Amino acid sequence: MELAAPYSNGSNPAAFDEMQGPEGGNRAAYAAMAEWLKATPQDILDYRRSEAEFIFRRIGITFAVYGEAEAQERLIPFDIIPRILTGAEWTRLSQGLEQRVTAINAFLRDVYSKREILRAGIVPEQLVYRNPVFRPEMNHQKIPHDIYVMIAGIDLVRTGQDEFYVLEDNTRVPSGVSYMLENREIMMRLFPELFEQNSVRPVENYVDDLLATLISVAPESAPREPNVAIMTPGIYNSAYYEHSFLADKLGVELVEGRDLFVKGNIVYMRTTEGPKRVDVLYRRVDDDFIDPLVFRPDSILGVPGLMSAYQAGNITIANAVGTGIADDKAVYSYVPEMIKFYLGQEPLLNNVPTWRCREEEHLKYVLDHLPELVVKEVHGSGGYGMLIGPAADKATLDKFRAKLKHDPSNFIAQPTLALSTCPTLVDAGIAPRHVDLRPFILTGRDRVRIVPGGLTRVALKEGSLVVNSSQGGGIKDTWVLDG
Amino acid sequence: MLSRTADNLFWLARFMERADCVARIIDAAQRLATMPRGTGPGTNEWESAVATAGCVEAFKAKYDGANIRSVTEFLAFSPDNPASIRNCVEIARTNARAVRTALTGEMWDAINSAWYEVRTFDPDKTHGEELARFLSLVKESALRFDGAAFRTMLRNDAYWFSRLGILIERADATARILDVKYHVLLPEQAQVGGPLDYFQWVSILRSVSARASYHWVYRDSVKPWLIADLLILNRQMPRSLASCYENLSRYLDDLAQFYGRQGNSQRLARAMLTKLENASMEEIFQSGLHEFIGQFIAENSKLGGAIAEQYLV
Numbered sequence: 001m002e003l004a005a006p007y008s009n010g011s012n013p014a015a016f017d018e019m020q021g022p023e024g025g026n027r028a029a030y031a032a033m034a035e036w037l038k039a040t041p042q043d044i045l046d047y048r049r050s051e052a053e054f055i056f057r058r059i060g061i062t063f064a065v066y067g068e069a070e071a072q073e074r075l076i077p078f079d080i081i082p083r084i085l086t087g088a089e090w091t092r093l094s095q096g097l098e099q100r101v102t103a104i105n106a107f108l109r110d111v112y113s114k115r116e117i118l119r120a121g122i123v124p125e126q127l128v129y130r131n132p133v134f135r136p137e138m139n140h141q142k143i144p145h146d147i148y149v150m151i152a153g154i155d156l157v158r159t160g161q162d163e164f165y166v167l168e169d170n171t172r173v174p175s176g177v178s179y180m181l182e183n184r185e186i187m188m189r190l191f192p193e194l195f196e197q198n199s200v201r202p203v204e205n206y207v208d209d210l211l212a213t214l215i216s217v218a219p220e221s222a223p224r225e226p227n228v229a230i231m232t233p234g235i236y237n238s239a240y241y242e243h244s245f246l247a248d249k250l251g252v253e254l255v256e257g258r259d260l261f262v263k264g265n266i267v268y269m270r271t272t273e274g275p276k277r278v279d280v281l282y283r284r285v286d287d288d289f290i291d292p293l294v295f296r297p298d299s300i301l302g303v304p305g306l307m308s309a310y311q312a313g314n315i316t317i318a319n320a321v322g323t324g325i326a327d328d329k330a331v332y333s334y335v336p337e338m339i340k341f342y343l344g345q346e347p348l349l350n351n352v353p354t355w356r357c358r359e360e361e362h363l364k365y366v367l368d369h370l371p372e373l374v375v376k377e378v379h380g381s382g383g384y385g386m387l388i389g390p391a392a393d394k395a396t397l398d399k400f401r402a403k404l405k406h407d408p409s410n411f412i413a414q415p416t417l418a419l420s421t422c423p424t425l426v427d428a429g430i431a432p433r434h435v436d437l438r439p440f441i442l443t444g445r446d447r448v449r450i451v452p453g454g455l456t457r458v459a460l461k462e463g464s465l466v467v468n469s470s471q472g473g474g475i476k477d478t479w480v481l482d483g
Numbered sequence: 484m485l486s487r488t489a490d491n492l493f494w495l496a497r498f499m500e501r502a503d504c505v506a507r508i509i510d511a512a513q514r515l516a517t518m519p520r521g522t523g524p525g526t527n528e529w530e531s532a533v534a535t536a537g538c539v540e541a542f543k544a545k546y547d548g549a550n551i552r553s554v555t556e557f558l559a560f561s562p563d564n565p566a567s568i569r570n571c572v573e574i575a576r577t578n579a580r581a582v583r584t585a586l587t588g589e590m591w592d593a594i595n596s597a598w599y600e601v602r603t604f605d606p607d608k609t610h611g612e613e614l615a616r617f618l619s620l621v622k623e624s625a626l627r628f629d630g631a632a633f634r635t636m637l638r639n640d641a642y643w644f645s646r647l648g649i650l651i652e653r654a655d656a657t658a659r660i661l662d663v664k665y666h667v668l669l670p671e672q673a674q675v676g677g678p679l680d681y682f683q684w685v686s687i688l689r690s691v692s693a694r695a696s697y698h699w700v701y702r703d704s705v706k707p708w709l710i711a712d713l714l715i716l717n718r719q720m721p722r723s724l725a726s727c728y729e730n731l732s733r734y735l736d737d738l739a740q741f742y743g744r745q746g747n748s749q750r751l752a753r754a755m756l757t758k759l760e761n762a763s764m765e766e767i768f769q770s771g772l773h774e775f776i777g778q779f780i781a782e783n784s785k786l787g788g789a790i791a792e793q794y795l796v
Contacts, residue, residue: 060580060595235580244583254584259487270486272640272794273742 007037007423007430016160016420017432018083029084029481032197037081037423037430045080045425048190052078055186061178061241076179077474082187082194083422083435083456087201090452090480093156093164093439096349098448099339101152101441104171104326106342107335108148112138112322117341123334127358130409131331133324133379135287137294141311144219145445148320151210151282152441153177153454156349158420165352165417167436169335170381171319171327173284176455177440178242181206181249183455183477199482201452207249209442209449214250216444217316218279226279228252229269231260233285233301238470243284257285262305265312280316281306287321329378329412330356352417358409366413367404370397373413374465375404383468390416391465419465422476424458434459436467437478452480488582489644490795495578496632496648499594502571503625504656505558506618508535511690513614516551518682529554535663535690538564555614560606568621572601585641589631597624640741643734644794650734651787654727655780657714660690662776668707684710691722711772712764724779728756731786738794748789755782 007019016022019030026034056062056075085093110117111128112135118125128134153174155167184203188195211228218226232243234256247254259269260278268275283290289299294307309315325331333354336347355362355373366373375387387400404411421432439454456476457467467473512532529549533542536558545563546553561567576598579586586594597620604617629649636642661668667683684705688694693713700717701709718725732752739745767775 057599058592058595060583060591235577240580244580248584253485253488255485256487259485270796272484272486272489272644 007034007432015418015432015434016158016163018158018420018422018435021161029086033082033084033194036194036197042429045430049078049080049425052080052186052190055189056182059182061182076469077460078183078186079424079433079458079460079474079476080187080190081423081425081430082477082479083437083458084198084479084481085453086481087483090201092348094450094452096164096347097154097439097441097450099343099345099348100154100166100169100335101149101443101448103335103338103342104152104169105146105148105443107338108320108323108326109146110342111325113140117338120341122337122341123331127328127330128325131325131328133287133322133328135322135325137307137311138320138322142313143310143320144313144316145217147217147443147445148323149326150213150217150318150443152443153438154441156437156439157352157417158435158437159417160420164349166332166335166349167352168329169327169332170438171323172286173319174438174440175239175242175284176438176457177206178245179475180440180451180453180455180478182245183475184453187477198479200479201482203451203453206440206451207246209451210246211250211252213442213444213449214280214282214316214318216446217318219313219316221314222279227277228280228282229255229278231255231257231281231283231285231290233289237284239284246282257290257300257302260303260306262303262309265305265309265314267303267306267309267315278315280318282318287324290317290321324379327379329354329376329380330358330409333412352414355413357404357411357413362413363404363408366411367401370401372416374416375400375411375413377410378412379410383466383471383473386466388416388465416465419459422456422458424460424474424476426460426462431462433462434465434467435476453478484585484640486795488585489640490791491578491582492585492641492644493648493790493795495575495582495594496628496645497652498571498575498578499597499625499628500649500652501566501656502568502575502621504652505536505566505568505571506621506625507690507692508532508660509555509558509614510618511686512554513551514689515682515686531663532558535660536566537659538566541565552610555609556606559609559614559617560604569601572598572621572624587631587635589635590628593624593628593631597621597628600624638737640738643738643741646734647731647790650727650731651783651790653722654724654731654783657691657722657724657727658776658780658783660687661711661714662773662780665772665776668711668772680707681705687714693720693722696720708764708768711767715767715775716759716762716764725756725759728752728759732756735790746789746793748786748793751782751786751789755779755786 019026019034021027053075056078062075107117117123118128149171151174153170153176156164157167158164180203214228215226229252230243230247232240232254244254253269255269261268267278269278285301288296289301291302291304291306292299293304310317333351333356336351339345339347355366357363357366371389373389377385380386419434419436422435423430424433435456435458437454437456439450442449456478458474458476459465459467460474461472509532512528515528527549529551532554533539533549541564542557557564559568564570576594579591579594583591600620609617632645664683664687667680684707685694687710688697691714697713700713700719703709713720713723715724717723718729720726735749735752739749
């Protein structure tokens with residue numbers, strides 16, 4: 001029986017380690033975990049890890065990586081050492097998240113109606129009107145209950161004891177919540193003893209919260225028990241597992257575009273008993289593809305006439321059409337201003353300082369400091385098309401410089417943050433790896449709901465800051481302790 | 484339920500059943516091929532295996548001759564054969580992924596594990612004992628899927644659609660086996676029945692796993708007209724045409740009751756069941772076994788079309 005080598009954050013002293021803190025020793029939240037790690041032999045940890053992998057494969061929790069024909073279905077690496085937050089930390093975070101999502105919804109309402117924030121000169125008009133994800137079809141369009149983003153995933157990073165930053169707002173079709181739920185299931189199955197020692201707040205009520213949220217935003221004209229459906233692009237989509245997982249847990253139909261049709265501005269699904277009306281559509285399909293009559297005419301994923309049914313007020317689409325404008329990484333940089341403008345409050349969560357390359361001075365700074373910065377596409381996601389300056393060689397930097405000059409408004413840049421690290425089981429034992437956190441925020445007609453926790457993504461390669469699953473990232477269970 | 488979900492359930496069950504049938508065909512052919520051949524024009528067991536699986540043209544387009552290598556590769560693994568075992572399992576799993584929510588965990592598990600395991604076999608190395616291992620894996624997977632469905636599914640439309648898929652496929656497979664071998668089953672051939680014919684008959688029973696059943700039912704040595712009776716008219720035999728239609732008709736009636744509406748598929752199934760119930764082997768032999776089976780295959784596929792039209796689109 002061999003015990004794992006003692007955990008040390010020595011390899012990367014610049015980053016805040018969530019178990020050991022700045023002084024070494026152990027932070028209170030991790031006290032029981034540290035003891036357990038010390039007492040548990042490495043081979044037991046390895047064995048449990050392989051068991052977890054077996055369960056993932058069996059259940060079929062896979063994802064697809066675009067552009068890789070061979071590995072069409074891959075398993076996401078699951079790390080068995082949970083990431084732990086205290087109740088107090090969570091309270092702060094969840095207040096900040098609610099505030100942020102509330103402001104984003106106010107912004108979307110405004111930008112598609114009165115446009116006060118543009119007229120006040122706070123957000124530049126060009127950034128909105130010239131933006132391809134701004135949907136003129138939604139101008140002055142009344143939508144049920146004025147809620148645009150019902151489901152948001154806000155990416156947070158931590159750099160110190162009390163320092164959390166918002167990295168991105170995902171307001172289109174954020175994914176990952178099935179991992180949050182499955183990670184917990186697997187941890188409870190593999191490590192029941194840990195849940196006895198630590199008082200971990202549950203996350204499984206997410207499913208009920210999501211259903212309650214979706215039902216609450218049904219059109220006024222819908223029956224008392226509205227028919228909710230989840231719309232997927234199909235089995236080849238990278239998040240298909242999640243779509244079917246959610247449909248199963250919610251007990252609603254998982255539909256594809258071809259299962260739906262529109263007649264008399266009402267959306268129906270084709271069933272073995274004939275057409276059945278759909279009142280709320282939680283769509284996991286991008287705007288571009290939902291209705292070939294209005295958006296991309298070549299889309300075979302969508303439903304012809306869906307937009308006109310939406311515009312007639314006969315269906316709720318979640319998230320609303322046009323929310324991509326709040327997902328834009330240049331618009332992101334104005335969210336603190338939105339919070340002040342719409343809510344009259346100081347932001348509880350900070351943004352990462354962001355250079356908008358569309359502005360000449362910002363671009364100049366970015367070009368001059370490229371090796372220190374992280375550069376992202378304004379509409380990018382999944383870590384695709386991103387540059388990490390400190391990790392890039394000269395050729396990559398030069399290539400990116402040319403890209404930036406060619407189309408500056410397509411990019412933003414941020415300083416490279418020293419993301420916090422968490423103990424992670426790797427081949428050589430337990431070692432610190434960088435993590436981020438994506439909590440999921442649900443906005444219904446009645447209230448905002450957030451389950452304590454979220455999806456922790458971990459960069460498994462030593463020193464790497466890229467946590468995306470498509471780029472070799474893994475996931476962890478995220479614990480929020482009671483108290 | 485969504486029409487697409489019903490369609491997926493119907494077809495995934497069909498393809499699991501088809502994988503099982505093809506595995507049995509290979510198994511039977513392999514046994515027969517080990518028998519010493521008498522004089523005279525030897526039948527090529529591997530050609531008849533391809534014919535039984537219903538893919539002669541696709542096979543001829545790809546290979547020059549039918550032998551153990553070419554046929555097992557084609558029937559078990561070839562991506563060019565839409566009905567190869569590997570393709571069947573692949574399609575079944577693709578369909579299963581698309582309707583995860585309509586399957587029980589156990590059913591998904593059966594299909595998903597079958598898919599993972601089938602993929603571990605290298606077509607170039609799967610011979611002899613390894614081939615036997617592969618074939619029993621496929622048969623066991625189909626059993627597991629069937630058993631999982633039987634034990635864990637709610638008895639509602641999802642269950643009935645998956646049963647319909649299995650039964651239409653099974654009736655088709657039984658009819659095709661009979662069609663390819665009908666000449667060795669004709670009564671007048673009995674006199675010429677040497678040892679080779681005997682093994683042909685046994686191989687038919689084997690390919691529908693009915694060897695033991697035959698003896699229980701008839702308490703007689705293997706006789707070709709009794710084999711035909713067992714596989715066509717005997718309602719105790721789960722693979723017989725009569726049994727398939729007894730169940731098809733029953734599940735279609737369950738569906739009609741559930742949805743409160745009868746349709747063309749109920750009528751077609753009942754008509755075929757009545758025909759089988761009133762038939763006798765003498766009449767069938769008199770009017771032509773081959774013709775009878777040919778007509779059955781056509782009508783069975785018409786029923787498949789009617790089910791699709793009524794529920795699946």
